[in-house]
Amino acid sequence: MALYRDQAVVLHTWKLGEADRILALLTAGHGQIRAVAKGVRKTRSKFGGRLEPTCHVDVQLHKGRSDLQIVTQAESLDTFATLRSDPDRFAEASAMLEVVERLAPEGEGDRRRYDMLVGALRTLDRRPSPLLVPAFFLKVLAHEGLAPSLDACVRCQATEPLVAVDIGEGGVLCDGCRRGRPVSESALAVMRAVLGGHLATALEVEDARVCGEVDAVATDAVEYHLERRVRSRRVMEQA
Amino acid sequence: MYADAVQQVIDELGRLPGIGPRSAQRLAFHLLETDPTDVERLTAAIVEMRSRVRFCTRCSNISEDDLCTICADTRREGSVLCVVEEPRDVVAVERTAEFRGRYHVLGGSISPIDGVGPDQLRIRELLARLEPEAVAEVILATNPNIEGEATAMYLARLLEPLGVEVTKIASGLPVGGDLEYADELTLGRALEGRRRLGGD
Numbered sequence: 098m099a100l101y102r103d104q105a106v107v108l109h110t111w112k113l114g115e116a117d118r119i120l121a122l123l124t125a126g127h128g129q130i131r132a133v134a135k136g137v138r139k140t141r142s143k144f145g146g147r148l149e150p151t152c153h154v155d156v157q158l159h160k161g162r163s164d165l166q167i168v169t170q171a172e173s174l175d176t177f178a179t180l181r182s183d184p185d186r187f188a189e190a191s192a193m194l195e196v197v198e199r200l201a202p203e204g205e206g207d208r209r210r211y212d213m214l215v216g217a218l219r220t221l222d223r224r225p226s227p228l229l230v231p232a233f234f235l236k237v238l239a240h241e242g243l244a245p246s247l248d249a250c251v252r253c254q255a256t257e258p259l260v261a262v263d264i265g266e267g268g269v270l271c272d273g274c275r276r277g278r279p280v281s282e283s284a285l286a287v288m289r290a291v292l293g294g295h296l297a298t299a300l301e302v303e304d305a306r307v308c309g310e311v312d313a314v315a316t317d318a319v320e321y322h323l324e325r326r327v328r329s330r331r332v333m334e335q336a
Numbered sequence: 337m338y339a340d341a342v343q344q345v346i347d348e349l350g351r352l353p354g355i356g357p358r359s360a361q362r363l364a365f366h367l368l369e370t371d372p373t374d375v376e377r378l379t380a381a382i383v384e385m386r387s388r389v390r391f392c393t394r395c396s397n398i399s400e401d402d403l404c405t406i407c408a409d410t411r412r413e414g415s416v417l418c419v420v421e422e423p424r425d426v427v428a429v430e431r432t433a434e435f436r437g438r439y440h441v442l443g444g445s446i447s448p449i450d451g452v453g454p455d456q457l458r459i460r461e462l463l464a465r466l467e468p469e470a471v472a473e474v475i476l477a478t479n480p481n482i483e484g485e486a487t488a489m490y491l492a493r494l495l496e497p498l499g500v501e502v503t504k505i506a507s508g509l510p511v512g513g514d515l516e517y518a519d520e521l522t523l524g525r526a527l528e529g530r531r532r533l534g535g536d
Binding site for chain 1: 481490510522
């Protein structure tokens with residue numbers, strides 16, 4: 098399979114040499130791969146703006162003997178115009194790409210993970226919601242089997258009152274066992290909706306306090322499991 | 337394998353961008369065969385560059401004095417600022433000979449995944465220049481890639497409320513290119529920015 102085609106989302110790019118770039122791609126059929134796009138930084142490159150982070154493309158790749166594959170052709174599937182024109186949405190998209198880049202193993206296809214990322218980018222492009230990124234974090238963790246447990250106290254199995262979340266402990270805690278981050282009943286309800294297949298309803302929530310709580314828990318969870326901080330989540334906050 | 341001194345030069349050259357072990361070896365041997373005065377001139381030039389060149393205190397372009405030649409040139413229009421990512425971009429815009437204003441070098445572009453946000457760029461320094469220099473127009477000339485555009489949009493949002501005219505360099509098809517190879521985004525931009533031929 099020297100030459101093959103696949104669909105992919107560009108996760109991250111690094112400059113290489115004079116005019117090339119190395120791309121981290123999440124492909125539909127081959128998991129995460131690293132590939133070189135030759136000449137992509139030249140103004141007359143045949144790839145144009147198709148191989149930038151967030152781009153969803155149909156690519157032809159050449160797999161040689163080296164670890165790095167070569168992109169030989171690329172066609173756009175989605176261009177996500179609003180992600181390019183809104184720096185805040187670009188930062189949110191970057192957070193999702195950053196987490197997927199860390200989580201997705203190389204060379205191991207996972208259609209579900211790929212579809213989740215493409216779906217989340219499309220939603221962010223068309224109908225953004227303050228809960229989109231945290232919901233994506235929770236869904237991705239759940240897909241890896243790492244979602245926090247939210248139905249009963251992870252220490253004593255009590256089902257109420259559930260008042261805190263400690264990611265290190267594995268999930269929610271009751272009043273008696275409380276430690277970690279305090280969390281409200283509404284925020285727990287939103288997280289259960291996200292993980293229980295009611296994503297669309299959960300994304301309708303706009304209450305800033307609830308969104309803030311869910312965001313904090315989801316970011317904690319993803320950073321705990323990745324064992325590093327999600328940089329994209331913080332850079333726009335400083336300004 | 338080689339004498340220590342040769343190996344040391346090979347190692348040092350090999351740390352330069354785009355120089356692999358083979359090229360480093362070739363360059364080292366070339367230097368061995370070159371006239372010693374030529375080698376001295378080269379090393380002196382490198383040392384001199386590193387000791388003399390710094391960043392312009394006003395626009396952050398590379399400079400030999402406190403102010404770069406462009407900032408120090410009183411014939412340049414002070415009311416128009418062209419914002420670019422890197423000093424190399426200043427050279428690119430200067431080559432067009434179309435621009436008579438001054439520059440501001442940001443030192444990169446917003447790239448959240450690499451941990452680069454507005455605070456890591458020289459944006460505060462840009463804002464501080466607007467009033468004392470009576471800037472009327474800011475031309476955003478960041479790279480037309482996603483990071484460059486996010487930076488341009490961020491700056492536009494920041495600058496417009498301050499009563500400064502904010503413009504962005506046009507993007508579209510490169511001169512001498514083929515329409516059929518243009519991606520949808522570039523061609524879309526080119527259509528959006530079309531202009532009347534003749535007249536005006």
